[in-house]
Amino acid sequence: MASSLSDNDSTTVELPMTKVLIPGSFDPLHLGHIDVVDQAVELFGDVVIGVLVNFEKPSGLFKPAERVQLARASLGDRRSVTVHAFGGLAVQAAAEVGADFIVKGLRTPNDFDIEQQMAHINHSVTAIRTVFLPCRSDLGFISSRFIREIAAHGEAIDHLVAAPVAAALADRFAGPSH
Ligand code: PNS
Numbered sequence: 001m002a003s004s005l006s007d008n009d010s011t012t013v014e015l016p017m018t019k020v021l022i023p024g025s026f027d028p029l030h031l032g033h034i035d036v037v038d039q040a041v042e043l044f045g046d047v048v049i050g051v052l053v054n055f056e057k058p059s060g061l062f063k064p065a066e067r068v069q070l071a072r073a074s075l076g077d078r079r080s081v082t083v084h085a086f087g088g089l090a091v092q093a094a095a096e097v098g099a100d101f102i103v104k105g106l107r108t109p110n111d112f113d114i115e116q117q118m119a120h121i122n123h124s125v126t127a128i129r130t131v132f133l134p135c136r137s138d139l140g141f142i143s144s145r146f147i148r149e150i151a152a153h154g155e156a157i158d159h160l161v162a163a164p165v166a167a168a169l170a171d172r173f174a175g176p177s178h
Contacts, residue, residue, distance in 0.1 A: 017045035020131070021099035023052045023090040025144065027060040028165045029071040032135050032142040036105030039133045041080055044101070049075075050093045051085040061148050061172065074162035090118075091126040102130040107140040 020040055026033065026049070040047045051067045062070065064085040071083045086093035094102055102122060104115050112132070119130035134140075142160050151157050151169040158166045 018100045019046040019048065019098055020044045020101045020103045021048050021050050021090070021094045021097060022103045022105075023050040023086075023093060025054045025057065025060065026051050026067045026071055027062055027144050028067060028147065028161060028168065029074050030142050030144060030147055030161045030165070032105065032107065032139040033071075034074065034162065035136045035139050036103070036133050037075065037078070037081060039105075040103045041078065043133075044103070045080055047078075047081045047103075048093075048097045048099060049081065049083040050090065050097075051083065052090055052093060053087070062168070066168070070165050070168055073164035089122075089125070091122050091128055094128050095126060099128070102128055104130055104132055105135045106132050107135045107143075 022033075022037060022040060024033065029049075037047055037049065049071055051064050051071065053064075060067075068083050068085050075081055075083070084093075084097070086096070090102060093099075102119070104119070106112055106115060115130070115132060119132075122128055122130060147157050147160055147169070150160075151173055154173065157169060161169070
């Protein structure tokens, strides 16, 4: 499938399909992430979600293999999207899958500050470019950290995540002592 744009004469212009890597912790994947994945599919065509280690938060709630499984289940039958775990750097994951660009979703100006630095450092290593996509405004408040905290205290998170993640969180925090 190629991406397409319409010009002013309503002629459809086919664009060559591009492969992008969306790296992140995805602990767990939430509706804000899914919005960015859908934007990337629309713009580029072929999307690889990379579950990577954020060295500032190495121990997570879900193991990498669980995050992959939950992301796959949450994304349903999006056929041009694949999900894989990677052990090293985002630039190494991008090279391994043959990604043309890295894509990152931005929620806030604070996100931009951090992501701009990471985009420059990644470009300095392998010359890969990063494309920023603004998260949908009504989903920009969602973060995996808040979801983990809310679920740990027994409040509903079904409006923030897809059903498989909601079920996994309910299971993880079931019982009086978790
Ligand atoms: O969802 P997050 O935690 O904001 O994602 C951050 C992540 C995992 C994309 C970032 O920490 C990352 O790229 N980790 C892999 C190691 C790496 O490439 N670090 C950046 C260059 S030092």
